[in-house]
Amino acid sequence: MTTLAGHDPAPFAFGAMQFGGGADRAASAAMYDACRAAGLRHFDTAWTYTGGDSERILGALCAAERDEVFVATKVGYTGGASEANIRGQVDESRARLKMDVIDLLYMHRFDDDTPLEITVETLARLQSDGVIRHIGVSNYAAWQVMKAACIAARFGTRIDAIQPMYNLVKRQAEVELLPMCKSEAITPVCYSPLGGGLLTGKYAAGGSGRLTEDQRYAARYGQAPMHDAARGLVDIAREVGVDPATLAVAWVAAHDAQPVPILSARSAAQLAPSLDGMRFEMGADLYARLAGLMMAPPPATDRIEEA
Template sequence: MEYRRLGASGPVVSRVAFGNSLTAGNQLEDRAATACVRAALDAGITTFDTADAYAGGRAEELLGRALGGVDRDSVVICTKVGRGGKPGPGALSRARIAESLDGSLRRLGTGHIDLYQAHLYDDSTPLDETMRAFADAVAAGKIRYVGVSEWAADEIARAAVLARELGIPLVANQPQYSMLWRVIEAEVVPACEESGIGQMVWSPLAGGVLTGKYKPGLRAPAGSRAVAAKGGEISIQRYSFLSDEVLSAVERVGALADEAGLTLPQLALAWVLQNSQVATAVIGASAPEQIGRNLAAAGKTLGPELLRRIDDALGAVVVRDPGLTLSRMLRARAATAASSPATPISSPAIL
């Protein structure tokens, strides 16, 4: 396992992190979820990602129990605020942050969170209020570093200015990123690089599509994320990853993986880690053995010719539009709803 600093001044993280968004408390029984965490530790993973919203808080509880007995200073525990708790406005208000943070600390069984991330931008709360609440939590020793997740470039830039003024260690952004989904490259990554913010990306395997298990013209296999995990079917189908056009392109990339002596998941993970701005990529697992197989890619370097052939194989199915950054998508929906009150606004069941 390799390790890298997250952002210009963040914690040292393993190049691959373990996340439990759709597994712990959902797709897996508790014993299996714990076995996956233990396998991650055995493989050298030191960075663990969860959120107060995952499985209604049970994902945090299970992670806390699974890490019981582990030297606390040897792991980086990351969680999020902004989608758990009560619905409605104020998801990143001072009161909601204080309430959610104390709940996360209790469920995780720890005295501090290494990286506390704002889970989606909150238009209903002044950004200054959110950042001051984070500053107070840092001063109290409850969190050590601050991050955001799925924010747009302009939101990140404004947060970075406030962070500097308040002395907040804003070091990370957690966006979706894969060889199929590259919407952060044009705007978000440059904005983060300018402010010393690193990328902790999620869904490097595009919700499992880049494992090769889904085939064009065939139904999703039983037990797969597309049918078995609450929220998993949305995270895949929302972006049309199961269209025959995408799946045919993925089969072409699979052939390139074979030529390179890699599995398709290994190639997909190596591709994400090839980006110099990506400090760590968050993977999940439904079985402990998946972790070791996929980690074989962590130290692989893909040559320019292979990268070119991957782009050629994927062609037009690659999504690059920066307007599809999740925060911007929600803004657009809100604007549409304001002009057409009958249009519902639903919170995305992903991340």
């Protein structure tokens, strides 16, 4: 397995998507400090987050210890995966982050309109020019990752990481992506380990947040079985004596493909139970009980009797 974050003893990441949005500068700094105090050093952002403030705030927070942290950003969420758009956004990201070199650059999503050869060649050249250290892709299907990996090999490089959605109620990654990562030594860095906040249990208690404020997330997590699973998680967490968020992020990390969950929150207080997940030991019985809260997706072959 590629150890993207070097010798990090706690292979979790923190996502700065709320920096400059749900979290102001003071709240962002408090979360950054809490991550560092917990031993976390892998930080994730994107060109598209909060009009660039996420990258600006993260860059300022990292400045005094650039060599101690691992910084990933993403390009191409808007504007496509052409060479011009990738290079333009990478330069802007580096300027906002005030970093010459980006540790890990992801394509934020697949672009049907740009030949993958052009996208991957551009990433390979950025890497050989020393602008980025590792290459990643996010929101790609497994066949798209493997096609990118074949093209990357022609340029003497590889796809180091993928960034898929993955949590207790969104388990599609188990079908193709996570087995592919294990087979190909690609690091899965998984977003939304709390299902956008659903797996904190707050909606079962009538609470509010992203799922009541953002239509996209309301739709993504709108199905009744997902909310039933969140209620089941709250019950198990009460029995175990930990916060549901602690169990949810630890469950993601416990998959045998060794996913790196990207933790996130609006405040240090919200973040605390997720950081506790870094030290939570998930036994096999508890892992299976939690997995049983939601129906697993069928295998890629659809031969469920052989799974």
